[in-house]
Amino acid sequence: MRGNSASLPITLISWIAVIAVFLVLPFVVGPYLLEVMIMLLINIVVVASFRLITMTGGWSLAHIPLVGVGAYSAALLSKHFGVSFWLNLPLGGLTAAFVAAAICYPLLRMKGFAFFIGSFAAGEAIRLCWIRFRNPFGGPRGLIDIAGAGSLRVAGLFSLNLDSGIPFYFLTVLVTLICLYLMHRLGDSRIGVTLEAIHIHDNLAKSLGIPVTKYRALAFIAGGFFAGVAGAMLAHRLRTIDPHQFGFTTTLYLLLWAIVGGTTTFAGPLLGIVALTAIGELIRRFSEWVPLIYGVILIVVVLFFPQGLESLPARIPFLLKKYGIAQKGKPRK
Amino acid sequence: MALLELAGLTKRFGALVAVDELNVSIERGEIRGLIGPNGSGKTTVFNLATGFYRPSAGRVLWQGEDVTLLSPERRAKLGIIRTFQQAALFGEMTVVNNVIVACHLHLDVGLAGQFLKTPKMRAVQRRIEARADEILELMGLLEVKHEVAGDLPHGSQRVLGIAMALASQPQLLLLDEPAAGMNPVETERLMSIIRMLRDKGTTMFLVEHDMKAVMSTCDRITVMDFGQGIAEGTPHEVAKNAAVIEAYLGGG
Ligand SMILES: Nc1ncnc2c1ncn2[C@@H]1O[C@H](COP(=O)(O)OP(=O)(O)OP(=O)(O)O)[C@@H](O)[C@H]1O
Ligand SMILES: [Mg+2]
Numbered sequence: 409m410r411g412n413s414a415s416l417p418i419t420l421i422s423w424i425a426v427i428a429v430f431l432v433l434p435f436v437v438g439p440y441l442l443e444v445m446i447m448l449l450i451n452i453v454v455v456a457s458f459r460l461i462t463m464t465g466g467w468s469l470a471h472i473p474l475v476g477v478g479a480y481s482a483a484l485l486s487k488h489f490g491v492s493f494w495l496n497l498p499l500g501g502l503t504a505a506f507v508a509a510a511i512c513y514p515l516l517r518m519k520g521f522a523f524f525i526g527s528f529a530a531g532e533a534i535r536l537c538w539i540r541f542r543n544p545f546g547g548p549r550g551l552i553d554i555a556g557a558g559s560l561r562v563a564g565l566f567s568l569n570l571d572s573g574i575p576f577y578f579l580t581v582l583v584t585l586i587c588l589y590l591m592h593r594l595g596d597s598r599i600g601v602t603l604e605a606i607h608i609h610d611n612l613a614k615s616l617g618i619p620v621t622k623y624r625a626l627a628f629i630a631g632g633f634f635a636g637v638a639g640a641m642l643a644h645r646l647r648t649i650d651p652h653q654f655g656f657t658t659t660l661y662l663l664l665w666a667i668v669g670g671t672t673t674f675a676g677p678l679l680g681i682v683a684l685t686a687i688g689e690l691i692r693r694f695s696e697w698v699p700l701i702y703g704v705i706l707i708v709v710v711l712f713f714p715q716g717l718e719s720l721p722a723r724i725p726f727l728l729k730k731y732g733i734a735q736k737g738k739p740r741k
Numbered sequence: 742m743a744l745l746e747l748a749g750l751t752k753r754f755g756a757l758v759a760v761d762e763l764n765v766s767i768e769r770g771e772i773r774g775l776i777g778p779n780g781s782g783k784t785t786v787f788n789l790a791t792g793f794y795r796p797s798a799g800r801v802l803w804q805g806e807d808v809t810l811l812s813p814e815r816r817a818k819l820g821i822i823r824t825f826q827q828a829a830l831f832g833e834m835t836v837v838n839n840v841i842v843a844c845h846l847h848l849d850v851g852l853a854g855q856f857l858k859t860p861k862m863r864a865v866q867r868r869i870e871a872r873a874d875e876i877l878e879l880m881g882l883l884e885v886k887h888e889v890a891g892d893l894p895h896g897s898q899r900v901l902g903i904a905m906a907l908a909s910q911p912q913l914l915l916l917d918e919p920a921a922g923m924n925p926v927e928t929e930r931l932m933s934i935i936r937m938l939r940d941k942g943t944t945m946f947l948v949e950h951d952m953k954a955v956m957s958t959c960d961r962i963t964v965m966d967f968g969q970g971i972a973e974g975t976p977h978e979v980a981k982n983a984a985v986i987e988a989y990l991g992g993g
Pocket of ligand 2: 783784785826
């Protein structure tokens with residue numbers, strides 16, 4: 409595994425622990441929290457796919473609109489053509505990947521701040537299409553009565569309604585795990601190494617014959633694909649979608665998850681979103697204070713863990729030492 | 742036919758003419774030096790030759806073909822590889838991974854194969870790893886192969902930059918002050934590597950301030966002053982050239 413410090417057994421154990429929690433929790437929490445966990449899983453796919461794009465250095469503001477493209481694609485295909493949930497996931501991904509490919513051509517010519525603004529404009533243009541063209545996108549009110557996941561039947565033997573809480577939850581777990589596996593594999597392959605190199609020094613990469621724009625496009629389109637898959641999941645769960653859901657506020661949350669978690673390692677953004685979702689639920693009662701609390705969290709993280717929460721394990725020995733907490737046992741170098 | 746030909750090459754930055762109608766023709770198998778006082782336009786010539794800058798006028802010919810409008814990546818693919826004056830490397834990666842990334846041009850596996858880690862991909866990866874070790878051995882960096890590149894001492898970082906350029910098996914290697922910041926022993930070692938590469942068939946274009954190294958290593962030398970080519974010839978001829986002496990003494 410690329411990245412750093414945490415040794416393999418620790419990484420492995422923490423992954424197993426995380427998976428165990430996700431397997432047990434749905435049976436002990438109520439329907440409300442179950443819904444929160446389903447959204448959390450979908451958002452995990454969103455933020456992990458976002459990292460594919462930040463890997464080459466761009467902080468795209470068009471990512472949430474691409475989630476929307478997947479959602480609208482699934483909604484329209486199921487409403488007008490009766491396409492099933494199962495087929496809609498890859499199709500939603502492909503539609504978003506296609507839109508990502510179209511917008512990345514001009515976007516990837518921009519760098520730094522220009523890319524930031526350009527991607528914002530591209531995302532708003534997508535949202536404008538939904539608002540402007542009532543047919544087929546339903547205008548500002550969006551689309552309603554989207555079909556669910558349907559049911560799983562085995563020739564009269566049994567039938568499982570996938571839209572009820574627990575089955576849909578495990579369906580989401582499955583889809584999320586597949587998406588995470590594929591993205592992790594991409595990052596862990598030679599392609600991931602090349603993307604990292606481009607992020608560190610793009611001119612050096614060019615001088616060595618690496619087609620930088622092609623790789624940036626690949627990362628952007630692959631990120632778009634998984635965003636679209638997440639969007640399709642979302643549409644089939646919420647059953648209604650509208651342009652507002654994929655607006656700038658949601659983008660701000662995405663940035664918050666990524667910054668708080670850190671984007672250096674695969675686990676970083678995931679850590680960010682899990683931590684912030686948990687905190688979000690704890691402070692839900694103080695609804696009007698929530699943005700402020702998030703703001704404070706962001707400032708604290710930026711000040712004390714500029715690399716995000718992911719840098720925490722590596723920094724613990726350092727922090728212990730700094731604050732004079734004696735550390736017995738074997739010294740660390 | 743020349744391997745690389747710069748024909749009437751000109752680059753203006755606003756009112757400043759950094760390179761002024763320069764003509765250079767490099768033959769296959771030679772070590773060509775490019776010298777000149779600070780700010781005379783040497784690095785700009787490299788940027789033009791490798792596609793990092795577009796010339797204001799003039800052409801770049803590679804084995805007779807016009808490559809003036811090709812991107813740096815495309816030129817690298819043709820075999821034109823450069824190093825940077827400011828040591829450039831992938832600082833957060835290990836030394837060996839730097840060289841492995843630098844073998845990109847020899848990674849003849851498609852994106853799907855890379856993603857799926859096919860047997861072919863794994864074989865290619867092993868071959869590249871072996872090659873990286875060879876290059877690190879040649880450059881004397883094998884002992885530090887697992888260290889983070891950005892943590893190396895400055896001299897080793899420069900050597901790594903050259904090792905990476907070598908990894909892409911260039912036909913023409915453009916070295917921008919490779920010996921900067923090296924002690925005489927390191928410089929001599931580097932120059933002997935450069936001569937050895939020439940004997941193996943790599944053509945080189947070398948910018949270097951260390952006159953002793955330049956004079957003893959280059960087959961021919963081009964001299965620039967204020968963006969213009971003011972002299973060209975063997976080290977011996979250039980050393981005697983009045984215009985060159987004037988440029989160096991005049992420039993301080
Ligand atoms: N991107 C740029 N924009 C504006 N001016 C530039 C640029 N690059 C180079 N110059 C100017 O062009 C002139 C030539 O610069 P160049 O770096 O090619 O010189 P050099 O011969 O490599 O010098 P040195 O020996 O110091 O490396 C200098 O006056 C420099 O300021
Ligand atoms: Mg220079």
